[in-house]
Amino acid sequence: MGNNMRSKIVATIGPASSDYQIMKSMVEYGVRIFRLNFSHSNAETFVPVIKAIRELENETNIPLTIMGDLCGPKIRIGEVLGSPLQIDKGRTLALGTPDMRDKAGGEFTFISLDVPELLHGLMVGMPVSLSDGMLQFTVTTVVKEHQLFEIKAHNAGLLTSNKGIAFPGKFHPMPAMTAKDRVDLHEGLDVGIDAVALSFVQNQQDILDLRAEIVKHGTWIPIVAKLERKNAVDNLDSILAATDAIMVARGDLALECPLTELPVIQKRLIRAARHAQKGVIVATQMLLSMVKNPLPTRAEVTDVANAIIDGADCVMLSEETAIGSYPVEAVKLINGLAEHAEDYFFERVQGPYAPKKEKNPAKYLAYGACLLADNLEGAGLVCHSRSGATARLLSSRRPTQPIYALTTDERVLRSFNFFFGLEPCRADSAIDSHLRRAESFIQNDERFKPGDILVITSGQPTPGQVRACHDDLCLAMQNMNTNQIKVFCK
Secondary structure, eight states: OOOOOSSEEEEEOSTTTOSHHHHHHHHHTTEEEEEEETTSOOHHHHHHHHHHHHHHHHHHTOOOEEEEEOOOOOOBOOOOTTSSEEEOTTOEEEEEOGGGGGGSOTTSOEEEOSOGGGGTTOOTTOEEEETTTTEEEEEEEEEETTTEEEEEESSOEEEOTTOBEEOTTOOOSSOSOOHHHHHHHHHHHHHTOOEEEESSOOSHHHHHHHHHHHHHTTOOOOEEEEEOSHHHHHTHHHHHHHOSEEEEEHHHHHHHSOGGGHHHHHHHHHHHHHHTTOEEEEESSSSGGGGTOSSOOHHHHHHHHHHHHTTOSEEEESHHHHTOSOHHHHHHHHHHHHHHHHHHHHHHHOSOOOOOSSSOHHHHHHHHHHHHHHHTTOSEEEEEOSSSHHHHHHHHTOOSSOEEEEESOHHHHHHGGGSTTEEEEEOOTTOOOHHHHHHHHHHHOTTOOTTOEEEEEEEOOOTTOOOSSSSHHHHHTTOGGGEEEEEEEO
């Protein structure tokens, strides 16, 4: 099953894509991560899909990653009397906790919010967004602190009951993980999810809370921090230190940040993730018009290509594959876009990225391996990676050659799908030496032809050596005799 994409596609599973043959076609065109949206379902309903994905993995011999996306504290208003209501520009409404309805005054339409924590600290001049950003307001009066406010409309639009509400830029004293999320996480782990995405992350503690729940379950899976709030962008460095990947969730992020800043914010997030050797997914409205149409808009194809050129590890389809009429066509289109965008990306960067001027021997060793593969015009790089750190280091240098990432840990194997250029490969655990595992893989894999040149990065602790970290390249800094970059000609 041929696919030469370095970037990966995340496809959301739904009624339009849960058929086995449709999923198989999507894998053929580059889908490596299947997203299960817990906002609309629970773990039990996903069991048949998970079973089908595992069967598909066995049939294609391609490691596939199942990512559970936790819904987080999605905040909605209550019932609006007379809904739907036409709101005119300049109209004043009342916003408050449900018990404030009678005190709001009959001249104002009342919007109830049954989450009093969100109203704490709301002050005059602060923005309020309703109906997915289609209605914009400003707080004009604090009638009763933390409980009742008057807000003025900046634009006209339709207001209906139970719509989402946002307070752009305001810190919410609520953790990202809800009680429902905790249940969904543990049940999801029981049925076999390989990764988890956390919605509405605000700070590092949100990631640490989720990590603690995963540890409590007795396992490890990668965490994807969904960046949907301005606070998350402001706390990016600390979030990157704790998470395994980030998602640029442009839908809710666009409600929190000015639309005019969103493209640059996306570019900064992608760049920061690569520097931290963390995966980055660009999501929301990538090919939205293909939900109903067989062809996307010109703006959409440019958007997808630019995300790849900017260095995104993955691009994600949501409605396009979950409920759209053309799920396979949407994936196939991204595959075609990636072919040209990746060619241009390599043309523009002209060789692997050099590290910053810093004392980071592991990063320089990865860079040296990529330079060597480039200079030799090798068929690829092969690394053995127990925790995944070596593979991520190589990926962050963005070599032209594919990186064949070997591991004996199935959890780590599937985590490789979040990273640009990584080809997840199972190592032979019957062989003790990591270097011998890599050589055996090259000798037996049909992708390599006689005469192919490959660069192997391999390291292994000597007996009795204290490990300073969790992976080979880091370990090599303790004892260079245990690590080597080897050129292997099949």
